[in-house]
Structure formats: C-alpha cells, structure tokens
Amino acid sequence: MNFLNFIPQDLIYLTIITAFSFLTGLELKTYRLSKNIQKTHIGSARTYTFIGIAGFVFYKISLYFYIAGFISVTILYAIHYYFKNKKERTSIISFLLMAIVYSFGALIQIYHQIWRIAFVFVLIVFILNYKSHMGSILNEISEKEVETLGKFLLLSAVILPVLPDTPIKYINISPFKIWFVVVIISTISYSSYLAQKFIFKNKGYLLTGIFGGLYSSTVTTVVLAKKALNLNAKGDILSIINSSIIIATSMMYLRLLVIALIFNYQIAKAISLPMILFAICGIIISSALYKKQNTGEAPINDRNPLELGTAFIFAFLFVLMMVITHYVTAHFGNIGLKILSFIIGFTDIDPFVLSLLTGKFQITLNAVSAAIVIAAGSNNILKAFYAFIFSKKTAKTSAIWLLILGIATIIYGVFFY
Numbered sequence: 001m002n003f004l005n006f007i008p009q010d011l012i013y014l015t016i017i018t019a020f021s022f023l024t025g026l027e028l029k030t031y032r033l034s035k036n037i038q039k040t041h042i043g044s045a046r047t048y049t050f051i052g053i054a055g056f057v058f059y060k061i062s063l064y065f066y067i068a069g070f071i072s073v074t075i076l077y078a079i080h081y082y083f084k085n086k087k088e089r090t091s092i093i094s095f096l097l098m099a100i101v102y103s104f105g106a107l108i109q110i111y112h113q114i115w116r117i118a119f120v121f122v123l124i125v126f127i128l129n130y131k132s133h134m135g136s137i138l139n140e141i142s143e144k145e146v147e148t149l150g151k152f153l154l155l156s157a158v159i160l161p162v163l164p165d166t167p168i169k170y171i172n173i174s175p176f177k178i179w180f181v182v183v184i185i186s187t188i189s190y191s192s193y194l195a196q197k198f199i200f201k202n203k204g205y206l207l208t209g210i211f212g213g214l215y216s217s218t219v220t221t222v223v224l225a226k227k228a229l230n231l232n233a234k235g236d237i238l239s240i241i242n243s244s245i246i247i248a249t250s251m252m253y254l255r256l257l258v259i260a261l262i263f264n265y266q267i268a269k270a271i272s273l274p275m276i277l278f279a280i281c282g283i284i285i286s287s288a289l290y291k292k293q294n295t296g297e298a299p300i301n302d303r304n305p306l307e308l309g310t311a312f313i314f315a316f317l318f319v320l321m322m323v324i325t326h327y328v329t330a331h332f333g334n335i336g337l338k339i340l341s342f343i344i345g346f347t348d349i350d351p352f353v354l355s356l357l358t359g360k361f362q363i364t365l366n367a368v369s370a371a372i373v374i375a376a377g378s379n380n381i382l383k384a385f386y387a388f389i390f391s392k393k394t395a396k397t398s399a400i401w402l403l404i405l406g407i408a409t410i411i412y413g414v415f416f417y
Contacts (some may be wrong), residue, residue: 013108014056021052021101028097048101056105069327070102097124156183171322172270172360180355182315184262188255189215206290209244213251218348220248221383221402225390238394243290245387245398248283249380249405256353256376263357270369273414275376278405283402317351322359325352334367338414341371345378366417380406386408 025048051073058065077095092275104117161185163176192214205224227239257275260268321344323334328336344352352375355369384402 007397010060014053014385016114016117017104017108018049020104020117022046022049024048024052024097024101024121024124027125027128028094042147046403048098049097052101053106054105055102056109059106059109066106070099073098073102078099100124123282171319171326173322173358174215177358178300178315179320181221181263181318181358182311185259185310185314185350185354188259205240205244206247206286209247209286213248216254217248217252217255218379218383218386221245222386224248225387225395228391232394238397239289242395242401243286245383245395246282246286246289246401249383249402250279250286252379253279253282253376256372259350259353260357260372263354265373266365267357267368270365270417271372274373274409274416278376278409278412285405289397314351317348318354321352321355325355325359326333328362329363329367334363334370337363337367337371338374341413342378342410345375345380346382349375349379370413370417371417374410377406377409377411377413380409 022045025045028048029045054069055066058069074095077098081092082096100120104120107116107120108114160176160179163172163174163179164374165176167174192211195211205227209220209224213224224241224245228238231237253275257268257272257279258270316317325337325340328340333337341352353372356371361368380402384406387402391399
C-alpha cells in the first residue's frame with residue numbers, strides 16, 4: 001500500500017509550494033550575489049516562502065481573500081519601489097518573482113499538476129542565469145524582426161484556428177491546411193535562420209552552408225558565390241567556399257526528407273533512399289574539398305523568412321502549384337508530372353513539393369516520389385548555374401559538382417520509380 005495515500009493532498013501541495021517558493025527566493029539571492037548587487041531589496045528567501053504559503057492559504061479560503069492578498073503585496077512593493085526609486089534606479093524583478101510565487105498556490109489547486117510549477121521554476125532559473133547572454137542577443141535583433149515575428153505569431157495563433165477546415169473545390173484542401181503548411185515550413189526555415197544568425201554567428205563558411213541549406217540552399221548558394229567573387233577567393237578559402245556551397249545542397253536533401261516525414265510518411269519512406277544517398281554524396285564531396293582555415297566572418301543572409309509578404313506569396317504559390325499539378329496529372333498523367341517537376345525545379349520547389357505531399361491527386365505514390373526527386377535534381381542544376389554566374393567562374397568547382405549531383409538525382413527519379 002502506498003504511504004502517500006494516507007497523506008492529505010493539501011498537505012502535499014503545501015509542502016511543494018513551500019519548497020519551490022523557498023528555492024525561488026534562494027535563486028534570486030544567488031543571482032544578486034553573482035551580479036554583485038549590494039542594494040537593499042524587499043524580500044529574502046524566507047519572505048518568498050511566506051508569500052507562496054500565503055497564496056496557497058488565501059486561495060484555499062476564497063478567491064476574494066486571494067485577490068485581496070495580491071493587492072496588499074502589490075501596494076507594499078509599490079510603496080517600497082517609490083521611495084527607493086527616488087534615491088537610485090531599481091528594477092521590478094523582485095515584484096515579478098513575488099507575483100509568480102504568489103500564483104503557485106492557485107496554479108496547483110486549479111490544475112492539480114506539479115509539473116506546471118516545476119516548469120515555471122526552471123524558466124525562472126534559466127532566465128535569471130542567462131540574463132546577460134539574452135540581453136546581447138536581444139540587442140542584435142532589429143525592430144523589424146520583432147515586428148515581423150509578432151505579426152506572424154498573431155496570424156499563426158489567432159487566424160489559423162479560425163480558418164475553415166472545409167476543402168476548397170477542385171484543389172481538395174482547406175484554408176486551414178493551406179496556412180498550416182505555411183506555418184510549418186516557415187517555422188523550419190526560421191529556426192535555421194535564428195541558429196545561423198544568433199547562435200552560430202560568424203562561425204565560418206561551413207556552418208553558414210549547413211544552416212543556410214536548411215533555410216534555403218538556393219539563397220545560400222547565391223550568397224556564398226557572391227562572397228567568393230568579392231573576396232577574389234583563391235586557394236584554401238576558395239576550397240572552403242566551394243565546400244560550403246555543396247554542403248548547403250546536402251542539407252536541402254535532408255530538409256525535403258524532414259518535410260515529407262511531417263506531411264506524408266509513406267512518401268517519406270519512398271524518397272528516403274535517394275535523399276539520404278545524395279545527401280551523403282554531397283557531404284563526402286564537401287569534406288574532400290574542405291581545407292580547415294580561419295576564414296574570419298562568414299556571410300549571413302539577413303532576410304527574415306517570417307516576413308509576411310513572403311508567407312503570403314508562399315501560400316499563393318502553394319495553391320497555384322496544387323491547381324497546376326491537378327491539371328497536369330488529370331490530363332497528362334505521370335509523364336506530364338515528371339516534365340512539370342523538372343521545370344518547377346528551376347524555381348522555388350518547396351510549394352510544389354508540399355502540394356504533392358498534401359494534395360489528393362489521381363497518381364501513384366511512386367509518381368509523386370519521382371516528381372519530388374526530379375524537382376530536387378533540376379533545382380541543383382539551377383544552383384550550379386547560380387554558383388557559376390554569381391561568382392564569375394570563381395566557384396566553378398562547386399558548380400560542376402552541383403551539376404553532377406543534379407543530373408544523377410534526375411536520373412534516379414526518372415528510372416528508379
């Protein structure tokens with residue numbers, strides 16, 4: 001028999017609240033010591049413990065007691081803050097933590113789940129300890145990026161849930177699913193963009209190729225090719241740039257496979273062999289070209305993939321690809337789809353690939369898989385052209401390898417499905 005069954009639930013909750021409240025106060029004290037903050041502050045570890053207990057007890061008595069208790073704590077802190085701020089500049093971090101600790105009692109009694117409080121405590125510890133690092137990152141974020149992210153989150157969190165999930169005639173996909181596709185693909189691109197710009201900033205051309213390839217291998221190829229031209233790159237630096245261009249395309253194969261896994265597992269299984277095979281080939285070629293050297297700052301594409309204009313254009317292209325693919329498959333069958341995929345490869349292939357993964361067409365799984373592989377191959381030919389032109393033949397080595405990878409990928413898509 002479990003011993004805990006004999007302990008009242010409220011006693012267990014109160015013990016947990018007391019422990020987490022004390023630990024929060026202790027963490028704030030540690031933070032002050034680490035920052036050498038000698039100013040007088042309201043509240044110690046014991047004070048936070050009593051506030052946590054008060055929040056639990058007052059909520060247990062009644063909601064009115066709980067609200068009155070919070071107002072009392074707020075008034076006391078406001079008085080302290082007013083007189084202290086007249087003498088020296090101070091922050092309200094103590095009050096914010098007090099408010100969070102005070103809410104612990106209500107949180108555990110409403111949801112009856114300990115993990116919520118534990119997770120909040122972990123966030124407190126993380127934010128306090130990484131304040132300086134987060135500050136340096138926030139200083140690098142432009143106002144335009146913050147505004148763009150805010151608008152996109154609004155469209156994702158507010159607009160997405162209210163969009164109708166009724167399929168549109170002819171393309172057989174609902175507005176909700178159309179925008180959901182945009183949200184998913186933008187999230188993948190944005191995660192890579194953030195990693196490239198803030199976490200691995202100026203870490204070298206190879207990492208630029210890796211994360212840039214997860215964001216957009218075509219854009220990364222153009223940026224690196226222009227860098228090779230501007231630097232008049234020769235020797236080891238040129239080898240590293242060529243290597244980075246190839247690795248970006250390797251990441252493109254893996255990116256397409258991940259997208260397929262998200263939206264259509266059966267197609268993902270069908271294309272996994274060529275995608276992994278050509279990704280490995282690209283990595284081997286990149287490794288052979290790479291020569292380690294301190295190359296200084298690497299180029300970063302500052303274009304935010306969450307720009308609203310980009311999102312709406314992507315949604316439009318996605319629907320357009322659905323319409324075109326539906327027409328081609330209905331009138332020209334598998335051969336028409338293969339020709340279409342080759343042509344589409346010389347543009348942005350993501351809307352086309354996603355239309356194949358999410359659409360309902362009168363074609364076989366193998367035909368869809370072949371079309372995705374062929375589109376990836378012809379996109380490599382486009383990147384080979386870009387690498388050659390934008391570098392003015394400086395990055396011709398990577399251009400040749402991209403051309404070879406592109407032709408090999410197309411051959412696989414045509415003859416092995």
